[in-house]
């Protein structure tokens with residue numbers, strides 16, 4: 696008999712709201728959504744008003760730690776305020792803002808001390824199982840190229856700092872080339888997949904990232920090439936952008952549901 700787990704979600708946007716709704720609809724049996732938190736409590740109340748089992752709306756992220764599992768689905772700037780109380784309370788913490796986690800990787804040591812667990816779902820990316828397997832041997836190179844429409848990159852600090860304008864772009868343009876750590880600093884809301892890839896594979900400094908703004912792209916396309924002593928593989932995912940937030944693909948909330956379900960599954964496929 697599997698134990699029933701309670702869940703809380705911080706952030707009710709393109710990831711958090713469909714995820715909350717899926718939990719309310721029983722799409723992850725054995726997991727009960729008990730509380731949520733967002734920037735605007737009135738909006739959060741409205742968002743969950745038609746739920747069968749209304750979760751508590753918390754004003755502070757610290758109040759989410761009553762749950763067994765805390766899921767972070769908020770902007771990168773809010774990450775530490777959500778992660779720290781969950782980790783200090785020794786809980787299972789699921790982080791969607793993989794870039795923010797990678798930039799605060801010391802949290803892993805804190806989690807170790809506190810008996811907490813940090814889980815990064817595959818999110819918008821595929822094949823992290825293969826990357827983790829290859830990393831048990833020796834990965835010689837790992838590159839990701841991400842292509843999105845110009846609107847998918849808007850607001851990134853790197854663009855402002857380098858006076859890059861995407862307005863009126865008529866053809867695809869490479870807007871960044873560098874390592875995953877610099878990519879996460881310059882594009883905190885956009886390159887979580889590169890961060891997840893780096894943490895699964897050969898780390899932020901050795902993972903190469905190329906970012907393309909493409910006016911013809913109607914999908915968020917991630918193309919990964921890995922070479923290792925065991926295998927060479929390439930993977931491409933063409934994610935449909937969420938209508939709520941074009942930076943985020945529709946696969947990500949589904950990935951979090953799959954991640955939760957895997958915590959309880961008797962048959963688990965994939966490492």
Ligand SMILES: NC(=O)C1=CN([C@@H]2O[C@H](COP(=O)(O)OP(=O)(O)OC[C@H]3O[C@@H](n4cnc5c(N)ncnc54)[C@H](O)[C@@H]3O)[C@@H](O)[C@H]2O)C=CC1
Nearest residue numbers: 706707708709710733734768769773791792818819887943
């Ligand atoms: N791992 C992955 O593959 C992916 C990760 N992400 C990341 O996941 C995070 C969430 O993404 P989205 O849902 O698309 O963002 P979103 O912008 O659509 O939603 C964010 C939500 O957080 C709320 N919020 C703002 N400040 C908050 C605070 N201090 N505390 C709690 N909630 C707060 C907002 O009101 C909004 O409801 C972002 O950091 C994003 O970059 C996004 C796509 C893929």
Ligand SMILES: O=C([O-])CC(=O)C(=O)O
Nearest residue numbers: 819885886887888915944
């Ligand atoms: O493609 C997506 O859905 C999101 C994305 O690039 C990221 O945050 O890394």
